[in-house]
Amino acid sequence: MSTPHSASPSPPSSPPGTSGAEGEPRHAGWLELFFDLVFVAFVAQLSHGLHGDPGWREFGVFLGLYFPPWWMWANLTVSANLFQDDSARRRLAMLSAMLCLAVMAAAVPEADGDRGPAYALGYAGTRLVLLALWWPATRFPAPGRIPRWRPLTYCLLSALLWAGSAAVPAPWRYPVWAGLLLAEMVLLLTARGRGIPRRVHTGHLVERVGLFVIIVLGESVLGLITSADRTWTVQAGVVAVIGFVLLAALWWSYFDFASTAAERVIGTASAREAYLLARDVGGFLHFFVTAAVISMAAGLATAVDDSAHDHLARGTVWALAGGLAAYHAAHALIGLRFGRPPREVAVWAVPGVVVPLLVVLGTDVLAPWLVVLLLAAEAIAHLLYAKAAMARRAEGVTG
Numbered sequence: 001m002s003t004p005h006s007a008s009p010s011p012p013s014s015p016p017g018t019s020g021a022e023g024e025p026r027h028a029g030w031l032e033l034f035f036d037l038v039f040v041a042f043v044a045q046l047s048h049g050l051h052g053d054p055g056w057r058e059f060g061v062f063l064g065l066y067f068p069p070w071w072m073w074a075n076l077t078v079s080a081n082l083f084q085d086d087s088a089r090r091r092l093a094m095l096s097a098m099l100c101l102a103v104m105a106a107a108v109p110e111a112d113g114d115r116g117p118a119y120a121l122g123y124a125g126t127r128l129v130l131l132a133l134w135w136p137a138t139r140f141p142a143p144g145r146i147p148r149w150r151p152l153t154y155c156l157l158s159a160l161l162w163a164g165s166a167a168v169p170a171p172w173r174y175p176v177w178a179g180l181l182l183a184e185m186v187l188l189l190t191a192r193g194r195g196i197p198r199r200v201h202t203g204h205l206v207e208r209v210g211l212f213v214i215i216v217l218g219e220s221v222l223g224l225i226t227s228a229d230r231t232w233t234v235q236a237g238v239v240a241v242i243g244f245v246l247l248a249a250l251w252w253s254y255f256d257f258a259s260t261a262a263e264r265v266i267g268t269a270s271a272r273e274a275y276l277l278a279r280d281v282g283g284f285l286h287f288f289v290t291a292a293v294i295s296m297a298a299g300l301a302t303a304v305d306d307s308a309h310d311h312l313a314r315g316t317v318w319a320l321a322g323g324l325a326a327y328h329a330a331h332a333l334i335g336l337r338f339g340r341p342p343r344e345v346a347v348w349a350v351p352g353v354v355v356p357l358l359v360v361l362g363t364d365v366l367a368p369w370l371v372v373l374l375l376a377a378e379a380i381a382h383l384l385y386a387k388a389a390m391a392r393r394a395e396g397v398t399g
Contacts, residue, residue, distance in 0.1 A: 031091055039101070042069055043294055049065075050062055096125065100123070210255065210259050288333075321359040351381075
């Protein structure tokens with residue numbers, strides 16, 4: 001396993017050069033790993049909101065509160081990817097972003113209520129950090145110079161509007177937040193990769209996204225352990241073990257196939273297309289991948305807690321089985337974005353979505369251990385199919 005290390009110092013005001021070229025190995029630095037720790041708390045807070053028997057409101061609040069920090073993580077990750085800078089200035093900026101996100105995480109339990117202003121102000125602070133990271137690129141020589149109006153609108157104006165939303169009373173502030181996020185996404189999508197000062201470093205980006213997936217899988221394991229400790233029965237132990245098998249199968253398939261495919265496809269794309277793929281797959285579609293795992297984490301924890309019941313609550317099964325269906329659906333969209341033929345994707349994606357949804361239909365008759373077992377069996381079958389498909393492709397290449 002490679003050891004994380006800081007990127008080689010490079011002044012943020014320097015013009016684009018060869019630093020960070022694809023031929024140079026680059027890994028997550030210690031600052032990036034420290035920065036990710038705040039998301040451990042974030043994931044735990046969000047997962048807790050789905051424990052028990054969540055309804056559509058709880059799922060909606062979860063997705064609404066999860067997207068802003070995820071969106072900021074993706075923006076800061078791309079910034080760190082493009083600008084290799086280990087200066088004190090960048091360190092202070094990233095630590096400031098970490099503090100702002102910590103405020104947001106602390107506000108999550110009542111962000112749809114009294115703590116909404118703190119959540120909004122925390123996000124506004126992260127937009128100012130993003131401005132500090134991108135502003136030096138406005139002084140780069142052409143063609144790597146970023147037009148000043150982009151960071152001024154995408155970062156500064158957004159920060160001011162988010163700060164202003166803290167004064168908007170609930171529930172009106174939530175449509176304001178949605179509108180502001182939509183405006184940010186429109187600005188990013190209309191840019192179409194123009195003005196990116198450096199090529200995206202594929203290995204670093206795939207590693208960073210993979211580390212975030214590890215965070216949400218880790219929260220799932222922690223939830224299993226905590227619930228088993230709290231319940232401490234044979235039934236709870238059985239459900240926890242089967243749940244761990246489910247998570248292990250997801251880990252195995254993700255890091256053997258999904259991350260490998262991402263590195264191959266993005267690494268061989270042109271500079272502009274590599275950025276667009278990174279934006280779509282790393283920024284947008286992995287939101288659904290990680291949200292699905294967080295949902296499953298909450299469902300697994302509740303399944304262990306309620307392992308002695310005749311069946312699980314419908315909201316719990318939706319968190320579990322619906323989360324697995326959403327996980328496969330997100331990966332299907334990623335496969336299509338990478339250019340895989342729809343028929344090839346449908347072979348594994350359709351069963352991956354349909355089987356968990358069929359489990360939801362059996363909510364009232366399936367015991368907790370059986371619900372988790374069926375989902376684990378689907379995940380294992382998916383893993384075995386992926387391994388067989390890769391072996392067939394390898395034989396076709398060498399044949």
